[in-house]
Amino acid sequence: MAGTYISLVVPKQSVKNVKTALELHGKLDKREKIGPSPTFHSDDIKEPMLVPTTVNIMAGHSAPGLINGLPIDEYKKQLLAELGLESLFDSISIHASPRAILCATESGIETNPFTKAVRAYLSALPSELLSIVGTTIDVLLERLPTTYSIYPPMLLLPAHVFSAPDWQKLFSSTTAEQWGVLYQTVATAMSVTHIAINASIPLLSRHSEQSNSENILRSPTNLTPLYGDFGPICNASLPSSEDFASAFWVSAKQNGITQFWAPRYTMFSRGNITEKARLLQLPSIVESVEEEGGCTAVDLYAGIGYFVFSYAKAGVSKILCFELNPWSVEGLRRGAEANGWGIEIFNEEDVKDFKPTFTQLKDPEKKLLVFQMSNEAAGSILQRISGAIPPVRHVNCGLLPSSKGSWATAVKVLDPEIGGWIHVHENLAIKDIETKSEEIADEMQELLNAMPEAHVGEKGRKSIAILEHVERVKTFAPGVMHCVLDIHVMPFITKR
Structure with missing residues (x-):
């Protein structure tokens, strides 16, 4: 797919951190090599290296000094925040250039680890099953969101990940055991032990006796575990020390600060x-x-x-x-x-x-x-x-x-x-x-x-x-x- 894409100009000593962050978020263009940036010169960036991404600049939404409708610095701030790289704001620059990023049907090469794992699973299904459903592997992958978040050791997928009609038809034609194989394939490929579907924190609690009760505990009642043991379900408002010990906990590190939460019970x-x-x-x-x-x-x-x-x-x-x-x-x-x-x-x-x-x-x-x-x-x-x-x-x-x-x-x-x-x-x-x-x-x-x-x-x-x-x-x-x-x-x- 031809278009204008972002590359990050990064100090040589920061390349590994930037590459890892892009890989975690499925935004590293693995077909392009990371290499020196001979045309970029700045006193702020020593030994500048060009790291290609799959982040697209939307046509018609950019102008001199703007990227996707935002001032360049504001856009860079948001992008680095999404990647967890905000601490490198002063030492990273954005470079935009026309580049062709081929999709799976054009190149046969997956650059997104999530879609790559899903393709491997779909390829192992009986071919007659897809014929009965009336779809193809490429169509299914085109309907699959490519965004996700990893909070070790959990992969969190967007709420609409399998909501497309083609995926719903496939769901209804396969067994729970077959879907278990899908989740296991994805988990192994992405080095996680748990997978869940994410949804926003509801303003009203569905666990209350009153249907319109405000969700003052900000509990993630719409989280759907797909794979892995998320711990036993207990009384969320009156947990015991044993409940805490047996629950599933994940972590994230932002700005050098570690945070923990139990996905079943907190956001x-x-x-x-x-x-x-x-x-x-x-x-x-x-x-x-x-x-x-x-x-x-x-x-x-x-x-x-x-x-x-x-x-x-x-x-x-x-x-x-x-x-x-x-x-x-x-x-x-x-x-x-x-x-x-x-x-x-x-x-x-x-x-x-x-x-x-x-x-x-x-x-x-x-x-x-x-x-x-x-x-x-x-x-x-x-x-x-x-x-x-x-x-x-x-x-x-x-x-x-x-x-x-x-x-x-x-x-x-x-x-x-x-x-x-x-x-x-x-x-x-x-x-x-x-x-x-x-x-x-x-x-x-x-x-x-x-x-x-x-x-x-x-x-x-x-x-x-x-x-x-x-x-x-x-x-x-x-x-x-x-x-x-x-x-x-x-x-x-x-x-x-």
């Missing part, structure tokens, strides 16, 4: 990788970390540590984590230990007698303090322990499609004397991002204005909320963008 979003990386170098966080006595961050929707771990790696002294899902808390614990961060977990019974001198709070080795409960308790807990931890300078409100339910808590837990930043995650219509962002900042101001009398400042005015930055993280749906609003809260305190 993972690789698309947040750019926001995780941004937090590591965010000036307001760097500023807070360098303050005498350190600082505290509060994550009101901690999950398995999506953003918690970025605060920890950035050097924040203490991170208070609020999370309801016990499976997420266990993933948070495993991830913290893997990254070498001390962690202490408290349940509702533990916090009844909390005092500011509580030993675990003072222990500098206990960087993560995890509260397995609703974030509605954050305000009262912070009131009791504020003297035992550094000032709260950052609050993360990371729930989609809207974190509005946590905003009142966020303004309450920020340090009242020196203020800080609230990082608000919202899904916003792209056309309304600017106006909605200002409206959210105004709502934060209203919450600040409603704070107790002790916080009244000059002319009776409370702290002020300033919209400092809007980060467009990723497209959530057509016309909808996942955004993070950095809202700086600056207090006006009356000295008494």
Whole structure:
């Protein structure tokens, strides 16, 4: 298939990492050789090497300074984030050139390991079976998505992987044993032990007695295991230590940070990788970390540590984590230990007698303090322990499609004397991002204005909320963008 394709110009010492990442995501053009780039010269890239990819530049969507409708740097940021190579942003350049990438029917050579494995399986089927179904191997492969994700030791396929009519006909004409052979063939070829079909995290829980109950635990109820032992099904909301031990766990490494989760019971979003990386170098966080006595961050929707771990790696002294899902808390614990961060977990019974001198709070080795409960308790807990931890300078409100339910808590837990930043995650219509962002900042101001009398400042005015930055993280749906609003809260305190 002729077209314009991306090649990555990479320092020689980074070629292996880039090649591995492209292979994992099925985006390495294996027909083209990796070699020196004699026409590219830059002081930033020593011994530049050209690594060819199968990433296509869409016709009609590019212009000088743009790739697929995005500024080149923004496009590069998204591409490297998808590949887990964001740390190499400054040392990789994008090169676009016309190139022919032959599909299987044109060349007989598969470049995608997933489709290669599927072809091997289909080729072993009785030829009369495909005739009865009324299809061919090439037609089936053309209907097969080529994207996937590998989270060792699991291969995660998109929800629509076998949804095409030709595949459905084949499904109905073959046995479960034959499909088991397909999955085993794919697993062996791709060096994984488990395969599952992915689906988005539903906003409503189908496991609730109420059909319209909000899925507040963010459980992946649409995950479909295909191959491998995913562990016994248990009471997801009340797991035992034995349940944790017998469950299937996977991992991912982003920005040098390891995260763990049990696919049956918790979610993972690789698309947040750019926001995780941004937090590591965010000036307001760097500023807070360098303050005498350190600082505290509060994550009101901690999950398995999506953003918690970025605060920890950035050097924040203490991170208070609020999370309801016990499976997420266990993933948070495993991830913290893997990254070498001390962690202490408290349940509702533990916090009844909390005092500011509580030993675990003072222990500098206990960087993560995890509260397995609703974030509605954050305000009262912070009131009791504020003297035992550094000032709260950052609050993360990371729930989609809207974190509005946590905003009142966020303004309450920020340090009242020196203020800080609230990082608000919202899904916003792209056309309304600017106006909605200002409206959210105004709502934060209203919450600040409603704070107790002790916080009244000059002319009776409370702290002020300033919209400092809007980060467009990723497209959530057509016309909808996942955004993070950095809202700086600056207090006006009356000295008494």
